[in-house]
Amino acid sequence: MTVGIARLPIRSSPTCGHFLRTAVQLAHVHTLGSPISNRLDTMLAKANKAYEANTPSRGTPLAKQLFPSSSPSAPNPDIRDQLKQPGFGSASARTPQHLSNLHIGRHNNVNPSAANRPAVGASRGSLASLYSAPGTIKQESNVIDLTGPDAHAKAQEAVFFAEDDFSDDDNLDLDYEAPSALPTLPSMPVSKPVSFSSMPPPPKSTQSETNIPWSSSPASHFLPPTAQRTMPGSSAHTEMSLKRESSGVQDSHVPKKAKRRVLPASFRQEDPEDEDQDESPTMKTPVRQPKISIWDATASALKEQKKQLKNQRQLKEEAEQELDSQTEEPMKAAKSRSKTSFAPISLSEEQKHVLDMVVEQNQSVFFTGPAGTGKSVLMRAIISDLKKKHAKDPERVAVTASTGLAACNIGGITLHSFSGIGLGKEEAPVLIKKIRRNVKAKNRWLKTKVLIIDEISMVDGALFDKLDKIGRTIRNNGRPWGGIQVVITGDFFQLPPVPDAGAKRETKFAFDSATWTTSIDHTIGLTQVFRQRDPQFAKMLNEMRLGKISEDTVRAFKALARPLEFNDGLGMAELFSTRAEVEGSNERRLRDLPGTVRRYEAMDSGDPAIRDKLLMNMMAPKSIDLKLNAQVMLIKNLDESLVNGSLGKVIGFSDEKTFDMGTDDFEEDSMSKAKRKLKAFGNDAEMKPTKSNVKFPVVQFMTTHGTHRVILCQPEDWKVELPNGDVQAKRTQLPLILAWALSIHKAQGQTLERVKVNLGRVFEKGQAYVALSRATTQQGLQVLGFDKWKVMAHPRVVDFYNKLYSAEEANGKKPTSINDFLSNRIGSAPPKKEAPKIEAPRREAPKREDLKREAPKRAIPAVIDLDDDEEAMASYGY
Numbered sequence: 001m002t003v004g005i006a007r008l009p010i011r012s013s014p015t016c017g018h019f020l021r022t023a024v025q026l027a028h029v030h031t032l033g034s035p036i037s038n039r040l041d042t043m044l045a046k047a048n049k050a051y052e053a054n055t056p057s058r059g060t061p062l063a064k065q066l067f068p069s070s071s072p073s074a075p076n077p078d079i080r081d082q083l084k085q086p087g088f089g090s091a092s093a094r095t096p097q098h099l100s101n102l103h104i105g106r107h108n109n110v111n112p113s114a115a116n117r118p119a120v121g122a123s124r125g126s127l128a129s130l131y132s133a134p135g136t137i138k139q140e141s142n143v144i145d146l147t148g149p150d151a152h153a154k155a156q157e158a159v160f161f162a163e164d165d166f167s168d169d170d171n172l173d174l175d176y177e178a179p180s181a182l183p184t185l186p187s188m189p190v191s192k193p194v195s196f197s198s199m200p201p202p203p204k205s206t207q208s209e210t211n212i213p214w215s216s217s218p219a220s221h222f223l224p225p226t227a228q229r230t231m232p233g234s235s236a237h238t239e240m241s242l243k244r245e246s247s248g249v250q251d252s253h254v255p256k257k258a259k260r261r262v263l264p265a266s267f268r269q270e271d272p273e274d275e276d277q278d279e280s281p282t283m284k285t286p287v288r289q290p291k292i293s294i295w296d297a298t299a300s301a302l303k304e305q306k307k308q309l310k311n312q313r314q315l316k317e318e319a320e321q322e323l324d325s326q327t328e329e330p331m332k333a334a335k336s337r338s339k340t341s342f343a344p345i346s347l348s349e350e351q352k353h354v355l356d357m358v359v360e361q362n363q364s365v366f367f368t369g370p371a372g373t374g375k376s377v378l379m380r381a382i383i384s385d386l387k388k389k390h391a392k393d394p395e396r397v398a399v400t401a402s403t404g405l406a407a408c409n410i411g412g413i414t415l416h417s418f419s420g421i422g423l424g425k426e427e428a429p430v431l432i433k434k435i436r437r438n439v440k441a442k443n444r445w446l447k448t449k450v451l452i453i454d455e456i457s458m459v460d461g462a463l464f465d466k467l468d469k470i471g472r473t474i475r476n477n478g479r480p481w482g483g484i485q486v487v488i489t490g491d492f493f494q495l496p497p498v499p500d501a502g503a504k505r506e507t508k509f510a511f512d513s514a515t516w517t518t519s520i521d522h523t524i525g526l527t528q529v530f531r532q533r534d535p536q537f538a539k540m541l542n543e544m545r546l547g548k549i550s551e552d553t554v555r556a557f558k559a560l561a562r563p564l565e566f567n568d569g570l571g572m573a574e575l576f577s578t579r580a581e582v583e584g585s586n587e588r589r590l591r592d593l594p595g596t597v598r599r600y601e602a603m604d605s606g607d608p609a610i611r612d613k614l615l616m617n618m619m620a621p622k623s624i625d626l627k628l629n630a631q632v633m634l635i636k637n638l639d640e641s642l643v644n645g646s647l648g649k650v651i652g653f654s655d656e657k658t659f660d661m662g663t664d665d666f667e668e669d670s671m672s673k674a675k676r677k678l679k680a681f682g683n684d685a686e687m688k689p690t691k692s693n694v695k696f697p698v699v700q701f702m703t704t705h706g707t708h709r710v711i712l713c714q715p716e717d718w719k720v721e722l723p724n725g726d727v728q729a730k731r732t733q734l735p736l737i738l739a740w741a742l743s744i745h746k747a748q749g750q751t752l753e754r755v756k757v758n759l760g761r762v763f764e765k766g767q768a769y770v771a772l773s774r775a776t777t778q779q780g781l782q783v784l785g786f787d788k789w790k791v792m793a794h795p796r797v798v799d800f801y802n803k804l805y806s807a808e809e810a811n812g813k814k815p816t817s818i819n820d821f822l823s824n825r826i827g828s829a830p831p832k833k834e835a836p837k838i839e840a841p842r843r844e845a846p847k848r849e850d851l852k853r854e855a856p857k858r859a860i861p862a863v864i865d866l867d868d869d870e871e872a873m874a875s876y877g878y
């Protein structure tokens with residue numbers, strides 16, 4: 001129940017005032033049907049009786065004077081008029097407004113009959129309605145009706161008080177005799193300091209002959225509150241609490257104590273005595289810092305704010321830079337020392353041809369070819385030239401790949417990340433809506449001129465179609481991909497799209513998509529294999545790739561099961577199909593090694609919300625444990641002789657200054673020491689790296705020239721960048737992974753000088769081919785669990801490449817024969833004459849229907865025998 005009540009004319013009679021005051025207190029806590037209600041009635045009745053006893057001449061019951069609505073016959077329903085009548089207390093002439101708003105508002109316990117009663121006083125929610133219907137409280141709202149002709153007067157009368165307004169009633173002198181006139185109010189700065197701008201103005205002289213404040217509060221209300229009244233725990237406070245309890249009101253019925261009002265700060269400031277009051281913890285109005293909002297701030301205040309913000313930002317940046325320099329300094333110093341210039345590979349003629357077609361002629365191109373034909377090398381060259389071409393607006397070139405790992409290899413992001421489609425499982429219209437809501441993704445689509453897609457074999461065909469449609473719709477351009485030039489590479493004979501969990505539909509390759517042929521202007525087959533320089537070995541791998549293996553090849557691969565011995569101390573990388581096999585093998589091998597473990601934690605940066613996800617597939621591990629003699633693999637090209645995939649062995653640990661080998665660090669072999677984790681890049685204060693104390697691994701690598709080279713292996717950066725060059729995430733870590741074992745999926749794209757492949761658990765088409773084609777020589781390859789049935793090529797992939805050949809043949813071009821390919825191309829010096837470019841112009845590219853119709857005819861026979869078609873296909877480099 002909320003209560004709003006004006007001061008009662010208790011001055012008229014002490015006894016009457018007492019009863020009335022009690023009645024008002026009861027009204028505060030009134031609950032319909034409670035004993036309080038009855039007590040309230042009693043109190044009001046007693047007040048009335050006392051009043052009548054004191055003023056017998058009036059002959060009008062107090063109830064009727066106070067609440068005329070209780071008497072339908074009341075000649076004047078306005079209580080103020082009643083009070084204006086002569087004899088209503090000596091203050092009648094001065095305080096008509098005192099009774100103007102006996103206002104009780106409540107939110108429940110509505111008595112419909114009372115509510116509907118057309119009592120005059122009820123229109124203002126007067127206490128009359130309560131009194132006129134004993135035991136009930138009429139539903140009234142705290143809203144004053146400000147409509148109608150007397151709206152202004154009502155507004156002036158609308159004064160509400162909190163319950164606490166009566167807390168000082170204890171100090172009232174109930175024996176107070178009503179003076180004939182109110183004393184002159186102290187000259188307090190009441191009118192101005194009490195800046196209740198929202199309150200009604202003081203009543204006009206029409207209502208009061210004396211110009212008094214609107215409120216009839218006693219003079220004491222204008223004085224600063226005393227500590228006695230307000231200090232919790234003070235006697236006054238306790239006394240009041242006790243009184244309330246003694247009224248028999250249950251705690252649960254006591255209305256929540258309203259927040260005590262305090263004088264405005266301006267009021268207190270003018271009274272020096274208030275200083276002490278301000279010391280009181282409960283009295284003190286919290287000093288609020290002046291808040292300047294942009295709506296009410298002056299121009300100079302806003303300027304000042306901006307200046308402060310700028311200063312803060314500057315300070316923050318400086319602090320961050322300081323921190324960066326502290327933590328990265330050793331890394332930077334180490335890196336700068338180890339960097340050697342990396343001579344770029346000079347492209348072959350066919351690689352140059354593709355480069356020209358993409359960069360100069362702005363053609364949409366798909367270039368393919370077997371493992372080791374330099375697709376990645378070529379793609380990196382294309383990206384480099386395109387970035388130079390669009391140097392002014394780097395966002396024009398979007399570099400993507402089907403997987404995070406492949407994207408990292410070319411410094412791009414995944415196709416999913418670029419396109420803003422999330423998992424991309426929804427239909428194209430849903431994805432388009434999603435992208436339109438994502439400003440960044442939408443802008444990427446709008447700004448991109450060239451879209452690079454690496455490892456296309458792992459892009460789902462349905463996704464390819466959706467992306468084409470998204471491009472056309474978002475860019476409002478009906479041309480393929482909305483007019484974006486697409487540059488695609490990959491080898492469909494390698495790993496296929498990762499199937500959805502539980503998906504029943506057959507693998508759909510990108511070339512299966514409806515928009516594949518319209519998306520590509522030219523298909524180009526790279527033929528020159530760089531990785532394997534042994535023609536016999538290249539032929540064996542090519543048969544594998546096609547899934548058609550001759551008995552000779554089966555025998556040759558089985559012969560590679562022999563153990564390999566190297567007297568240079570370097571072991572070989574072992575490839576497994578599953579991650580569990582890989583981790584198990586590496587852990588076991590590291591554990592078996594004597595010596596102390598050194599752990600190197602990566603330093604990651606970027607938005608924490610997305611950083612971990614972006615870096616999840618990073619080749620560089622989050623942390624790497626190393627020991628003396630651990631077998632490692634370089635995962636970055638350092639120079640022309642130390643490349644991604646170079647195998648090495650840790651032969652020591654040294655800081656960059658001394659690069660000393662053979663210290664105690666290399667001799668530790670106790671198990672207790674081995675368990676010690678050296679957190680070289682951690683935040684641990686004790687282990688905080690400084691320029692001098694960080695020890696990096698000293699690694700002896702086998703170079704591409706077959707020689708040994710020892711380097712101090714220092715941290716490198718891996719970045720995930722947006723097309724505009726913004727770095728989304730960055731990892732700084734040693735460019736090493738443990739290399740006793742690798743997964744075949746992780747090894748895709750790698751070149752390995754020495755590799756042991758375990759085909760025991762191969763489960764995917766193309767997996768065995770990817771694994772074995774990492775090797776550069778038969779001498780550096782050991783194959784376990786070889787079975788020709790594990791070597792699988794997808795029939796639709798065979799058809800697709802068959803068809804490409806047919807299209808080319810239809811153009812009247814004579815492809816290089818398999819014999820030329822095997823004898824002249826593989827591993828030889830760059831060709832004397834320009835290599836054939838096998839292109840399938842977009843208009844002449846095979847239609848899917850044709851592919852299907854001709855597939856049976858073109859299907860490669862089960863018998864492993866290189867027929868003309870296969871020879872021709874091989875000329876593409878397949």
Ligand SMILES: Nc1ncnc2c1ncn2[C@@H]1O[C@H](COP(=O)(O)OP(=O)(O)OP(=O)(O)O)[C@@H](O)[C@H]1O
Nearest residue numbers: 346347348371372373374375376377530531749751
């Ligand atoms: N023009 C070239 N001159 C010399 N070496 C080259 C050239 N192009 C590529 N190579 C070398 O050939 C090897 C294989 O190159 P790359 O990884 O680009 O082939 P790929 O076709 O992408 O192989 P994969 O399909 O297995 O990923 C690398 O060691 C690379 O340095």
